[in-house]
Amino acid sequence: MDDKIFDLLRIYNESKFIFPYWTDDLLSKWEIECHKILEKIISGQLENDRDYYLQIMEFTNLLEDGHTYFRPYSKIYEDYPTYPIELQIYDEKLVISKSSVKYENFLNLEIESINGYKTNDFLDTYVKKYFWSSKINFALREFGNLAGMIVSKYLDIKFENGENIIINASRDDDKLTNEKSYYENMKEIVKEDGIEIYEKENKIFVVLKHFMSESIVQNFYDNLDLLQKSDEIIFDIRNNIGGNSGYANQIAQAFFEREFETELSGRQVIDMQSFANSSQGSPEIRDIETYNHQYLENYIDNDYYLEYKGLLIEKKVSILQNNITFSSAENFAMIFKNKGRARIIGEYSAGSTGQPTWIPLNEKSYFQITAKKVLLPDGTVHHNIGVAPDIEIVESLSAKKNGYDEMIEYVL
Numbered sequence: 001m002d003d004k005i006f007d008l009l010r011i012y013n014e015s016k017f018i019f020p021y022w023t024d025d026l027l028s029k030w031e032i033e034c035h036k037i038l039e040k041i042i043s044g045q046l047e048n049d050r051d052y053y054l055q056i057m058e059f060t061n062l063l064e065d066g067h068t069y070f071r072p073y074s075k076i077y078e079d080y081p082t083y084p085i086e087l088q089i090y091d092e093k094l095v096i097s098k099s100s101v102k103y104e105n106f107l108n109l110e111i112e113s114i115n116g117y118k119t120n121d122f123l124d125t126y127v128k129k130y131f132w133s134s135k136i137n138f139a140l141r142e143f144g145n146l147a148g149m150i151v152s153k154y155l156d157i158k159f160e161n162g163e164n165i166i167i168n169a170s171r172d173d174d175k176l177t178n179e180k181s182y183y184e185n186m187k188e189i190v191k192e193d194g195i196e197i198y199e200k201e202n203k204i205f206v207v208l209k210h211f212m213s214e215s216i217v218q219n220f221y222d223n224l225d226l227l228q229k230s231d232e233i234i235f236d237i238r239n240n241i242g243g244n245s246g247y248a249n250q251i252a253q254a255f256f257e258r259e260f261e262t263e264l265s266g267r268q269v270i271d272m273q274s275f276a277n278s279s280q281g282s283p284e285i286r287d288i289e290t291y292n293h294q295y296l297e298n299y300i301d302n303d304y305y306l307e308y309k310g311l312l313i314e315k316k317v318s319i320l321q322n323n324i325t326f327s328s329a330e331n332f333a334m335i336f337k338n339k340g341r342a343r344i345i346g347e348y349s350a351g352s353t354g355q356p357t358w359i360p361l362n363e364k365s366y367f368q369i370t371a372k373k374v375l376l377p378d379g380t381v382h383h384n385i386g387v388a389p390d391i392e393i394v395e396s397l398s399a400k401k402n403g404y405d406e407m408i409e410y411v412l
Contacts, residue, residue: 003362004041004052008034010359011060011070011367018357019063020266020296020373021383026063033059050080050149053365057130064384065370066132066326066352072149073364080149081169086176087111087140090397094119096157097400098176103167107179108401110160115151126150134351134384135323182405183207189226195219197226201412204230208251211243211328217250224311227254232316234411235332238346242327249303252335254312255342259304262335263353266296266373300377317342320407322395323386325349333387338377346393346407348386 012034016027037046037055046052053072060070084100094111096103114122123136126143130150133139143150148169155167183205186198194216196207204227208216220227227233249262319333319342330349336342354370361367375381382388393406 001041001047004046005038007361007365007367008037008041008056008059010361011056014359014367015063015068015369017270018268018369018371019065019068020268020354020370021063021065029062033062054130054150056365060367060369061130061132063369064132064134065354066134066138066350067354067356067370068368069132070367071365072146075364076146076149080146080152082145082148083155083167083169084176085155085167086144088137089140090395090400093397094123095397095400097179100176103165104177106157106159106163106165107177108397109163110397111157112160113158115154115156132352135348135386137323138326138350141324179400180403182403182408189223190219192216192219197223199226199230202229202231203234203411204232205234205236205408207236208240208248208329208332210240211245211247211332213243214247217247220251221254221308221311227312227315230315232318232411233312234318234320235342236320236408237325237329237332238320238322238407239324240326240329241324242329242331245328245331246303248328248332249335250305250308252332253303253305253308254310255315255317255336256339257310257313259302260335261338261377262301262303262331264298264375264377264379265301266298266375268371269295269297296373318411319344320411321346321349321387321389323347323350325387327353330382330387334376334382337387337390343391344387344389345391345410346389347395348388348392349382351382351384351386353382 012030015030037059040046040055046055053076056070060068085096085103086098087094088097089095095108096106096111097108099107111119113119117125127133127136127139131139131142153169156164157167158164183196183198186200186205188198190197192215194209194213198205198207206220245262252260317336319336321333321344325333326349330353333344333349337344353374355372356368357371359367359369374383391410393410396406399406
């Protein structure tokens with residue numbers, strides 16, 4: 001019990017000093033919910049680890065930020081095996097978007113209910129409650145990792161066409177099948193873990209799956225001759241969940257001769273004199289001006305890499321993004337959008353680019369929280385909104401069923 005209480009209070013207190021998106025109302029909710037959970041722990045209602053984890057996940061989800069969340073210890077994946085499917089929403093229909101081979105026949109069929117819950121009720125009860133859901137497909141992706149803990153034992157799925165399946169949680173490492181890639185009909189140049197490069201009609205498609213490895217930058221510039229001879233470079237950052245913004249910036253530098261702006265960041269300043277003054281002046285008002293001791297100083301962040309400057313300065317650029325384009329992948333799009341250097345095609349991105357802090361906890365778990373407020377360099381807000389596309393093309397269910405990629409077809 002002591003560790004649970006300590007972790008709860010650490011999450012509560014650290015957040016007040018680190019999180020950059022506080023409002024008076026949110027601070028009030030944060031305090032009220034902390035008291036409720038504390039009472040549950042003391043009364044023995046959260047002795048079971050699973051119940052405690054879910055309660056803390058729900059608590060931290062109050063902050064409505066993609067880089068802010070609580071996660072249980074890694075062994076939870078052994079204790080609560082997950083399901084060999086991934087759920088997504090297209091055209092407001094919940095479907096199985098990926099599965100193990102066993103359930104391939106049910107891909108992209110419209111779901112009517114799961115475990116007796118209509119789809120919207122299922123999302124409210126098991127997904128939105130625990131996961132940041134500014135973009136529901138991002139939340140569903142996160143849900144898939146912990147679905148076995150949240151919905152234990154089985155999923156009873158009924159489809160709108162009358163079919164029904166029961167999927168049991170499994171410890172087997174069943175590989176999920178990916179939908180057929182539209183790139184299979186193109187000339188393959190590179191196919192590595194984080195980057196793929198294809199050529200068609202003298203256009204080069206650079207598929208960036210993440211920004212977690214320096215090898216992505218190396219692979220990109222290893223093909224500089226091909227890139228320089230192309231008519232257009234199309235970056236596909238759909239489903240890119242980010243990584244190190246430095247790697248993204250190194251690639252972006254090829255399209256800029258000089259130092260370029262990356263973001264407008266707000267960083268917390270803790271002024272204890274203001275805190276002391278406000279506490280003495282209005283001790284009965286605890287949540288005034290979103291905490292008097294914390295305010296933000298804004299900075300325009302810039303980056304520059306001499307060795308890559310302007311190597312592709314003349315090239316036409318397009319960027320494909322969707323609602324799972326996240327974190328440093330969004331930063332990548334922001335750089336080009338800020339300068340009007342590329343046309344951005346697709347959906348609004350996920351809407352979270354804050355730099356997080358990791359806080360290890362006693363109860364075999366950790367808490368991650370955004371430590372920096374981020375806007376586009378021109379001050380445009382994208383938090384919980386997403387980077388806006390110049391040309392909006394929403395991924396449709398009919399396209400998924402027919403193996404058609406509307407965004408790629410558009411740029412071709």
